[in-house]
Amino acid sequence: MTNRSYAIIGTGALGGFYGARLQQAGLDVHFLLRSDYDYVKQHGLVIESPEGDFTLPQVNAYNDVNQMPKCDVVVLALKTTKNHLLSELLPHFAQNNSIFLILQNGLGIETKVAEIVGDRQVMGGLCFVCSNKVGPGNIHHLDYGTITIGEYFAQYQTGQITDSLNKIAADFELAGIPIIMTEDLLLARWKKLVWNIPYNGLSVVLDARTDRLMANPDTRILVEELMREVVAGAKSCDRIIPDSFIHNMLDYTDKMKPYRTSMKLDYDEKRSLEVEAIFGTPLRIAQEAGINLPKIGMLYRQLKFLDMR
């Protein structure tokens, strides 16, 4: 049995689900909460999932990061729209030899975290999961769950599967969470954007689920055009995504159940949109390499406009 301890920074749809799974598997987990703190402190967490519902009547709940133990692994599961808080939340753990695992969308966050925590190990994880918080401490897991994880090396260089990465992967697998390990975190992040940029963006701007975007011939073409711009962005970072990947993503989405994207859910619930992490940073990274992505740029501005409401 592992003896690694986990701090979950942000106990929402994502952090709540994965943290609860880790605790259920017997790991030592500590949850940072804000609005749900009182409720969860008293009642714990309830997870509803097609893989089995379960309740954790008692969890280690905190509303102040400085009261948390210096855990071995710090899992960042906030929405990126809260990332202005990172410089308050993370230094507490950097005093220790904690490993930081960033389960957020988009590009560039590992670089920011590495700046804040200094010479510590930083890892990134891309979650393919449908899960919603339906009430305080109540998380509804709908489908999927795999995390692709990779270690962050300065400037997103490729590297090795380290011993620490293997150990963290083993903990998640123990908790029933499928893990894919990658030596190229940046490539994995760009690949996820191939899906996230067109579907998240267009679902909000056009008020549509994935099935309607795929059924209409114009938005289907537009989805593919946006995917090609993401591939051009990846190429500006020397990461090659083959054409077959685009076709696979289109096929995969054709076969998916009609899906309201996470950004559309945020929009409908009047939460801030993760526009900078998913659109702004990739655009700027490509721009710095001299590559202009006009349609992603247009979607970015449309979303920023809608996010202002």
Add this chain to the structure above:
Amino acid sequence: MTNRSYAIIGTGALGGFYGARLQQAGLDVHFLLRSDYDYVKQHGLVIESPEGDFTLPQVNAYNDVNQMPKCDVVVLALKTTKNHLLSELLPHFAQNNSIFLILQNGLGIETKVAEIVGDRQVMGGLCFVCSNKVGPGNIHHLDYGTITIGEYFAQYQTGQITDSLNKIAADFELAGIPIIMTEDLLLARWKKLVWNIPYNGLSVVLDARTDRLMANPDTRILVEELMREVVAGAKSCDRIIPDSFIHNMLDYTDKMKPYRTSMKLDYDEKRSLEVEAIFGTPLRIAQEAGINLPKIGMLYRQLKFLDMR
């Protein structure tokens, strides 16, 4: 006093307003109607306008183009979304020496009309007018009214201010309608698109009036980027629109009363959108000249998606 007769094809916000003004000035005007035929035949037209309300208790109303006299001037004032009807509506007049005046939005319609009517004079007019049909035979004119008119020469070559153009201009001026005559109809049409493409398109996609599009820094940039693509489209037809024109359009829109664009009105009223005339044809014309307009292309696909609802 002029003795030219006018056929108004499409007695809506535009055709009803200008046709009523011509009749009020003493010209011989004949109105083609569809849904409002019975009402207008019986009750005539009512125009409300800040320049003075007026009623025409009796008008020459028709619901069948073949019953109309062969007027000297045929004014096409349908929405372009009805242009599949042109090959039924126009040949009746082409038997005569009628002049065809196209008061529609967008590009390329004169070319289509010239194909249908053969060796007849075709003119184009761009209406800067805010006017709505608020009920059967009841038109509410809100502001502006100037028409820029020019003769169509094959492939939109530039030409002269012809005698016929002068005479038609004189009729409209007699009716109190300010007229600007141009020797370059294509340039005038591209210039109008500098305004129409960004504001009509974004107002529908982002559910916004002009004031909000101008107040938000992202949409303001996007408006200007779209304007620059229109200028590039015009250049692909060897028409040069100077930078100062863009600045003038932005200034002009800043100073306008908050405005719901005509395409947004159509969308809110669940009418078909003039996507092909305003977006599709300009895109294709630029494309044929080897010029890609990516942001206009994206807006075009977004609008076609929304138009399907």
